[in-house]
Amino acid sequence: MSTELSSHEILDREFLPVRAKILEIAASLDRMQRAPDDVAGDPRLQQLHTAINKLLAEDSDRAEQIQLLFSRPYQQQWRDALDITR
Amino acid sequence: MYYIDPHIHMVSRTTDDYETLAKMGCVAMSEPAFWAGYDRGSVEGFRDYFEQLTAFEPKRASDYGIQHFTWLCINAKEAENVELSREVIAMIPEFLDRPGVLGIGEIGLNKNTRNESIVFLEHLDLAMKTGEQILIHTPHLEDKFQGTRMILDMLTNDSRIDRSRVLVDHVEEHTVELVLNEGFWAGMTLYPVSKCTPARAVDMIEMYGAERLLVNSAGDWGPSKPTAVPDFILEMRRRGHTEQAIRRVVYDNPIKFFSQSRGFVFDPPEVRS
Numbered sequence: 001m002s003t004e005l006s007s008h009e010i011l012d013r014e015f016l017p018v019r020a021k022i023l024e025i026a027a028s029l030d031r032m033q034r035a036p037d038d039v040a041g042d043p044r045l046q047q048l049h050t051a052i053n054k055l056l057a058e059d060s061d062r063a064e065q066i067q068l069l070f071s072r073p074y075q076q077q078w079r080d081a082l083d084i085t086r
Numbered sequence: 087m088y089y090i091d092p093h094i095h096m097v098s099r100t101t102d103d104y105e106t107l108a109k110m111g112c113v114a115m116s117e118p119a120f121w122a123g124y125d126r127g128s129v130e131g132f133r134d135y136f137e138q139l140t141a142f143e144p145k146r147a148s149d150y151g152i153q154h155f156t157w158l159c160i161n162a163k164e165a166e167n168v169e170l171s172r173e174v175i176a177m178i179p180e181f182l183d184r185p186g187v188l189g190i191g192e193i194g195l196n197k198n199t200r201n202e203s204i205v206f207l208e209h210l211d212l213a214m215k216t217g218e219q220i221l222i223h224t225p226h227l228e229d230k231f232q233g234t235r236m237i238l239d240m241l242t243n244d245s246r247i248d249r250s251r252v253l254v255d256h257v258e259e260h261t262v263e264l265v266l267n268e269g270f271w272a273g274m275t276l277y278p279v280s281k282c283t284p285a286r287a288v289d290m291i292e293m294y295g296a297e298r299l300l301v302n303s304a305g306d307w308g309p310s311k312p313t314a315v316p317d318f319i320l321e322m323r324r325r326g327h328t329e330q331a332i333r334r335v336v337y338d339n340p341i342k343f344f345s346q347s348r349g350f351v352f353d354p355p356e357v358r359s
Binding site: 001002003004005013061063064067068070071072073074075078079082083084086 | 198199200203204207227228229230231232235236239240243244258259260286289291292295296324325326327331
């Protein structure tokens, strides 16, 4: 089941909602910046910065890449670590 | 359009919600057993809960022309108590032949621990012993990718399992393909903050097709929207998808999956007297 809309139709439809979401992100980052303490060293903020940079890639799997960025890694040998035999 | 919500926790919704869902076209739903918001202290707490799922909720739903089906288990959050979990697993067969019981679920992982894995495997044993279908919860947020991979490892390592009778729920962009490629059904849960939005669910339908994919609201006691499936239907329409294509996802697919369960006796609205 492929996409029924053209890229232009999607852009027409999504431009204002995406603009609004970007503004929300900008305002959230500004709010943190204005607050009295400092979160510059917090790894979560670094994760957010990395995620924002990923948005600028030209790939077509940005959503998947962002999901993986926010995911704990999978270890193939997890059964050994947890002593699970099946 | 008629639709079926294959995963919704109506014990935490009001009767007004049943009425709203009926007005929006919901004709059937399935409700997996889940966490109550607190850890239950004894097997009797679960017996009462299963009574509610198999007797009271079907009655409440039927007052609005909705058929209510259910799944039974002890959920992953409470699986850290292995002793209690084993007592519950031993008690579940008392309810498996009740009308509307579709199988074992929603079992799975939460924080991807050893105890959760042990209880998940023992639920699988029960399902294989009793011939039940299985509905699986995958973890939230940062635990989802790792937990989904672990769940798939355990499922694919078990030659007794018929993959077409297993639904792996709450898939997102980084897990949907893994689940479908292994031959399981996949469910997309439409949640306001975590999990998936209607727009992203339609994206995944467009990328992977409608084969073995379901959408649900999971409407529960947390921030959630029981009318999320109609939101998905509207998003499909706004993108130009045909009514037939939409119906396949929200009506035909749930019937196809559930029909593998002996507890699924569906009365289609088109032929109801």
